[in-house]
Amino acid sequence: MKRIVIVNGPNLNLLGKREPKIYGTRSLADLVKTVRAKARALGVTVSVFQSNHEGEIIDFLHKEAPGALGIVINPGALSHYSLALYDCLQALDVPTVEVHLSNIHAREEFRSKSVTARAAKGVITGLGFEGYGLAMEFLNKQ
Numbered sequence: 172m173k174r175i176v177i178v179n180g181p182n183l184n185l186l187g188k189r190e191p192k193i194y195g196t197r198s199l200a201d202l203v204k205t206v207r208a209k210a211r212a213l214g215v216t217v218s219v220f221q222s223n224h225e226g227e228i229i230d231f232l233h234k235e236a237p238g239a240l241g242i243v244i245n246p247g248a249l250s251h252y253s254l255a256l257y258d259c260l261q262a263l264d265v266p267t268v269e270v271h272l273s274n275i276h277a278r279e280e281f282r283s284k285s286v287t288a289r290a291a292k293g294v295i296t297g298l299g300f301e302g303y304g305l306a307m308e309f310l311n312k313q
């Protein structure tokens with residue numbers, strides 16, 4: 172069956188409690204529910220993962236991404252500096268959409284630069300949970 176890998180990086184386990192004015196009041200569990208419902212609607216399966224640790228995310232991607240239809244990744248702050256995650260996404264060569272809940276271009280200057288985005292087919296930023304669903308739709312058409 173067609174499978175999409177969904178990864179959330181550091182601090183996204185705090186969704187709902189963390190800066191709710193920016194990230195909203197819904198939790199990571201709510202996000203996972205939304206993503207699973209979307210997967211059912213699209214007729215795909217999902218491998219969902221969140222970690223606060225760069226290496227764990229990379230290990231997960233090495234294991235789960237090969238053979239997947241695509242990767243939807245919100246690397247959190249790793250977006251802004253993790254060359255290891257960038258290298259990982261480049262090496263895997265699986266179509267990737269980078270998602271950010273907030274609009275990284277409308278915030279602090281340091282957030283507008285994503286080093287991982289260069290390894291992605293595209294970036295969806297600022298559309299909240301909806302960004303994940305749109306990314307999944309896109310990957311399902313590839």
Ligand code: DQA
Pocket residue numbers: 181182183245246247248249250270271272273274275282
């Ligand atoms: C984020 C934006 C990042 O700048 C931040 O470090 C996050 C969340 C977002 O989803 O808007 O952790 O990726």
